[in-house]
Amino acid sequence: MTEKQHIMIKGVKDGLLFLLDDKCEFGVLVSELKNKIEKTHQQLLSGPLIHITVKLGRRIITEEQTKLISDIIRSQGNLMIQAIESDIPAEEKNxxxxxxxxxxxxxxxxxxxxxxxxxxxxxxxxxxxxxxxxxxxxxxxxxxxxxxxxxxxxxxxxxxxxxxxxxxxxxxxxxxxxxxxxxxxxxxxxxxxxxxxxxxxxxxxxxxxxxxxxxxxxxx
Missing domain, CATH: 2.160.20.70 (Pectate Lyase C-like)
Structure with a gap:
């Protein structure tokens, strides 16, 4: 049985879309993101400048967690983050x-x-x-x-x-x-x-x- 993937990467018109599972523990996401950036998806993520949009689903993350995700993605020098977005309206976040x-x-x-x-x-x-x-x-x-x-x-x-x-x-x-x-x-x-x-x-x-x-x- 293959291990469940918590991060999906899709090609879009202006770059790549990272879809993050909003149900699993944040630490699991971090580990999987590092693995995809450094190992399993390195060929896909290498080459010229690529714009990345991260979708969090209904997950709310802190400023420190946002920075951690950004740092992991930016460690691959050609990846530029356009946005890290949540599907939860601002009033619900508060x-x-x-x-x-x-x-x-x-x-x-x-x-x-x-x-x-x-x-x-x-x-x-x-x-x-x-x-x-x-x-x-x-x-x-x-x-x-x-x-x-x-x-x-x-x-x-x-x-x-x-x-x-x-x-x-x-x-x-x-x-x-x-x-x-x-x-x-x-x-x-x-x-x-x-x-x-x-x-x-x-x-x-x-x-x-x-x-x-x-x-x-x-x-x-």
């Missing part, structure tokens, strides 16, 4: 961030808070407490319990906390390793996100790299 819940409370051991959208929690999450959202989680306090963002499939969701020392984090389907194993992190003003199918912790000052609007820009 829908995931349209609803922001602001809650002032302390989440104690045994308590579970669930919300469909983004959550701004003004308070602490104690060990044994759980916060679960379909969107982003912003905690202006200590996160020492569990937090799950992107619960309905959003791989680009993030978890932010003033003091980030949880028992467990989960974004989409990626679960963090035990936080005592994290190196060089003091927990102060940090956020978690997914990169290359792994969870990454960064200082909040680097949040701009995710190309996100600050909460205050969303009417809070």
């Amino acid at each position: 829908k995931a961030h349209a609803e922001l819940k602001v809650m002032a409370t302390i989440v104690r051991s045994g308590q579970v808070i669930e919300f469909d959208g983004d959550l701004l929690l003004l308070g602490d999450v104690h060990p044994g407490g759980v916060v679960r959202c379909s969107g982003d989680i912003y905690i202006l306090g200590s996160l020492k319990g569990q937090a799950c963002a992107g619960a309905n499939g959003r791989e680009d969701a993030i978890i932010v906390a003033s003091y980030l020392k949880p028992t467990q984090l989960k974004i989409h389907e990626i679960i963090s390793k035990p936080f005592e194993e994290w190196e060089e992190t003091d927990g102060l003003m940090e956020y978690a996100y997914i990169q290359d199918d792994a969870m990454v912790i960064q200082k909040l000052t680097l949040l701009h790299r995710e190309n996100r609007l600050p909460i205050m820009m969303r009417g809070v």
Whole structure:
């Protein structure tokens, strides 16, 4: 049985069209794209200047993921990207961030808070407490319990906390390793996100790299 292909390459009037599967994991797409560019389709993609249009289907990707796709394609010197396009209307792309819940409370051991959208929690999450959202989680306090963002499939969701020392984090389907194993992190003003199918912790000052609007820009 042949392995399923997640990227189709078609010839069009002004170049080539890359059709990317919007159902598979982003990391799978990256691996297949590298393989096609460097090995299996090198003969097709070599020669004079070729204009490339990338179609994402209904997948929404971050600025960093867009750059990664662009860098892989441009590594073949004669390929020029004309556009990277999604079939989702702009208003639907912003829908995931349209609803922001602001809650002032302390989440104690045994308590579970669930919300469909983004959550701004003004308070602490104690060990044994759980916060679960379909969107982003912003905690202006200590996160020492569990937090799950992107619960309905959003791989680009993030978890932010003033003091980030949880028992467990989960974004989409990626679960963090035990936080005592994290190196060089003091927990102060940090956020978690997914990169290359792994969870990454960064200082909040680097949040701009995710190309996100600050909460205050969303009417809070």
